[in-house]
Amino acid sequence: MATHQMQLDWIDEQAARMQSLVEQWAHVNSGSYNLGGLNTMHGMLMDEFAVLRGELRSIDLPPAKNIDWAGNESTTPVGDALSIRMRPDAPLRVLLCIHYDTVYSAGHPFQQVTRVDDNTIRGPGVTDAKGGLVILLHALQAFEQSEHASKVGWEVLINPDEEIGSPVSTPLLHEAAKRNHFGMLYEPTLEDGSFAGARRGSGYFTLVVRGRAAHVGRNPDQGRNAIHLLADVIRQVAELNESIPGATISVGKIEGGGAVNVVPDLAICRLNARVDDVETQKKVEAAVREIAETTGALEGFEFFFDGQFYSPPKPLTEQTLAIFDAMKACGEQLDVPVRWRDTGGVCDGNRLAAAGLPNVDTLGARGGGIHSDREFLALDSLVERAKLSALLLLRLADGSWRPDWID
Ligand SMILES: [Zn+2]
Structure with a gap:
């Protein structure tokens, strides 16, 4: 089916499952320095992402180095990363990334997920970026159900240290950037639903x-x-x-x-x-x-x-614009507006761009109040954004979209 309706319908059916997964994950504190919580979260991710049947691997990371207040070099341990690869030799290859750490420490008072209204939950990391993790997972699950999937290889990289600037996972991001043709990152959309264009x-x-x-x-x-x-x-x-x-x-x-x-x-x-x-x-x-x-x-x-x-700065390049155009075409089919604007915030999209990988980095959940105890998630964005990502991959796989920088 040219419109990939079967896969999109499947995502619709997952709405309740997606919501409960976000709530489960947000209840586990995975502050960047909370090793115990990071390990628990890492285990849950290993279990859930196994469903994709890719080559699943946990990656040990060395501690992060910093200068302490005595002026001496000290180190801080970080969690493990997670990598899943599927069809690494396919002619078209996509990197999908997001972090599983949050800004909320184990001692932070904001630890519970609460219901605000029919379409809104409030909780630590629900939008940044546990909603994004759920969206990524379901987009790929839907994609793998398509007969066209064999045309596209993908690699998922989930890191534990983004909220402290990815000091240790940056080399992994750089290596993965070299193996793939473009990147899809699951940071939250900007508060008005826009995607991030250029980043400082x-x-x-x-x-x-x-x-x-x-x-x-x-x-x-x-x-x-x-x-x-x-x-x-x-x-x-x-x-x-x-x-x-x-x-x-x-x-x-x-x-x-x-x-x-x-x-x-x-x-x-x-x-x-x-x-x-x-x-x-x-x-x-x-x-x-x-x-x-x-x-x-x-x-x-x-x-x-x-x-x-x-x-490093992430300019809005011709290649990023080409991805946005392809997303626009998907958005028209799904009735989801696709627009973008520049922002002063940074994320792993900056690091991937610096390594030469064109990428869109705000494919995650819609919500707001991130990095505060007001963080909330618009629940309908889980299905909406998973469909958008799945459709982009499906259109890449069936040849409707061909990025012109891929030979
Ligand atoms: Zn984030």
């Missing part, structure tokens, strides 16, 4: 100044005040907001010193930089390096910084 880039940096401690009363001359120097560095960083158009830089956290009658020998700050495009990103990187060089050269001080643009 985002970088996190930690700046560390070490000086020399001394008694403020007895021998202040021997001291090197790390806080005074860091204050000057922060002023220079803040001025980049004026000197580099298209960049937003904000120091968000600062710490240093101890007893006030001691010249402090350590001061640390952390900043987030957002940039419109790669050119701007390079300017910010160069400016930070230059500040580091001049500051590090001061007598009696040490200066170093750690960090990078973990999420």
Whole structure:
């Protein structure tokens, strides 16, 4: 059937099942640092995704590295990733990704799923991104029922560390990006139901100044005040907001010193930089390096910084537009509006794009209030968005849509 009605009807029949799966998963706390909860969630995903009959694999990840408030390198363990591959040698290959961690820690008061009205539930991660996980699963299940499925190979990558910037799963995303022709990511749609077009880039940096401690009363001359120097560095960083158009830089956290009658020998700050495009990103990187060089050269001080643009800017390319056009055609058949707009937020779509994979990254659930205790999910979006994804894959498989960058 040219319209793939059978598969779409099947998704309609799954509405209750999809809803109960989201509720089940949202009741398991899988905050990025809650290893126990992540393991439980990982096990549930392994069980559910087995239904796809692909090559299912759990992937151990090394701990994430960071700089602690003593200025030393420390590590934080993360959960395991999950990979499922089907027909890796098919001529058309699609990567489908989403994360299973959430921003809510095990101690966060927001842990329960509650019913708001007929079409709305409220709960931690219901939209970001447990709804997306359910949508991805059902879209693929429907797709696999089609006789055309053999034309398309797919790979699912589910990571445990996206909400902390995918520090450890980024290499997996990059490798998977190289094996596939385009990407489908299941982050929530924007609040008005739009898909994300271009995304700004985002970088996190930690700046560390070490000086020399001394008694403020007895021998202040021997001291090197790390806080005074860091204050000057922060002023220079803040001025980049004026000197580099298209960049937003904000120091968000600062710490240093101890007893006030001691010249402090350590001061640390952390900043987030957002940039419109790669050119701007390079300017910010160069400016930070230059500040580091001049500051590090001061007598009696040490200066170093750690960090990078973990999420490079994601421009709206011709290829992404081609995917949107194909989605529009699907949306017309399903009576679902397909429109997109730019956003300052970042996600793994930025990282896939940086690795050269065209992708649409907001194929997940409709809802809102994400990253807050107001997070809610529009239940009808589960079926709606699963159909949209399934139809896109089906139209790719039956030849109705052929991305022109695939030979
Ligand atoms: Zn997310």
